[in-house]
Amino acid sequence: MAETTFNLPFPALTPEQRYHLDVFGYVVVPNTLTADEVGVLREALQKLKGDLIATEDPLNTRVRGARFATYKPHHVFIGSILEADPAITAYATHPRLVGMAEELIGGEARIVEVNAHINSRDTSTPILQEPTYGFHRGTDIPYGSHMQAGLYHCSFVKTLTNLTDLGPDDGGTVVIAGSHKIDTPVSEIVACAYKDRSLIHQVVAPPGSTLLFSETLIHATGQVRSDCERVIIICGYATTMFQYWDGGTLSEEFKKSIPEKLKRLFYGYAHWTRGPKYRKLSDPADERPFALGRWYNR
Numbered sequence: 001m002a003e004t005t006f007n008l009p010f011p012a013l014t015p016e017q018r019y020h021l022d023v024f025g026y027v028v029v030p031n032t033l034t035a036d037e038v039g040v041l042r043e044a045l046q047k048l049k050g051d052l053i054a055t056e057d058p059l060n061t062r063v064r065g066a067r068f069a070t071y072k073p074h075h076v077f078i079g080s081i082l083e084a085d086p087a088i089t090a091y092a093t094h095p096r097l098v099g100m101a102e103e104l105i106g107g108e109a110r111i112v113e114v115n116a117h118i119n120s121r122d123t124s125t126p127i128l129q130e131p132t133y134g135f136h137r138g139t140d141i142p143y144g145s146h147m148q149a150g151l152y153h154c155s156f157v158k159t160l161t162n163l164t165d166l167g168p169d170d171g172g173t174v175v176i177a178g179s180h181k182i183d184t185p186v187s188e189i190v191a192c193a194y195k196d197r198s199l200i201h202q203v204v205a206p207p208g209s210t211l212l213f214s215e216t217l218i219h220a221t222g223q224v225r226s227d228c229e230r231v232i233i234i235c236g237y238a239t240t241m242f243q244y245w246d247g248g249t250l251s252e253e254f255k256k257s258i259p260e261k262l263k264r265l266f267y268g269y270a271h272w273t274r275g276p277k278y279r280k281l282s283d284p285a286d287e288r289p290f291a292l293g294r295w296y297n298r
């Protein structure tokens with residue numbers, strides 16, 4: 001029988017990281033990438049940005065499958081980047097990150113979107129002490145969530161890794177803590193958070209840190225107030241019965257290079273087998289080291 005999975009850590013989080021994830025809907029895990037790996041990914045994204053800009057019609061052209069979803073002087077959002085560079089494919093298939101996603105999903109994962117933001121201060125708008133944000137969630141709580149062994153799970157999750165240092169003024173992702181469990185309209189929760197800003201948590205972390213969060217958590221891009229550019233890479237994972245949804249299609253050549261044991265991660269399954277995976281809070285983390293490595297050699 002064909003192998004349908006590869007070597008993944010489980011549980012991928014320590015009990016205290018898992019507890020943080022349950023209480024707040026997110027956890028920031030430092031050092032998921034080394035400084036060298038951060039450099040390789042940052043370079044790949046900057047090259048991709050440059051190659052897109054160099055085309056005749058940057059907003060309507062794909063380069064190695066990738067496209068600009070936002071193309072502004074202070075912000076590019078590059079979508080469908082899964083096959084744009086081997087380092088990016090390695091990020092999406094990184095065993096530690098896939099393991100973290102599966103732990104939150106509560107079952108086997110498939111990739112549903114891969115993208116990146118490169119943004120800096122928007123000099124056309126004033127810096128506000130109390131800014132508003134583009135708060136949103138990617139799935140609703142009753143449909144997206146379930147509990148098992150007292151722990152929270154979500155069918156759609158993200159790993160968002162910062163490739164530049166994020167100090168308090170550098171525009172790290174903002175989230176409304178605990179909103180992954182509050183099933184009221186988003187606007188009501190956002191109104192509470194603007195009244196009590198301690199409910200808004202912002203990612204402040206060294207490069208190579210990964211924000212793992214459930215898409216039921218209300219979140220947004222933070223406000224860059226410094227002169228530093230922010231570069232982040234994001235992979236969305238979902239339970240294997242969900243669809244790929246970021247508008248990308250993989251080339252035939254790339255598809256041929258996907259090893260059998262990674263097919264589940266790239267394509268999911270065409271049926272409702274979901275490979276349940278659950279931990280107890282007290283289970284120790286599988287702390288084996290995993291490198292970015294070469295994705296086709298997993």
Ligand SMILES: O=C(O)CCC(=O)C(=O)O
Binds near residue numbers: 117172173219232
């Ligand atoms: O830019 C960010 O930090 C947040 C990205 C985001 O909102 C998303 O991936 O849904």
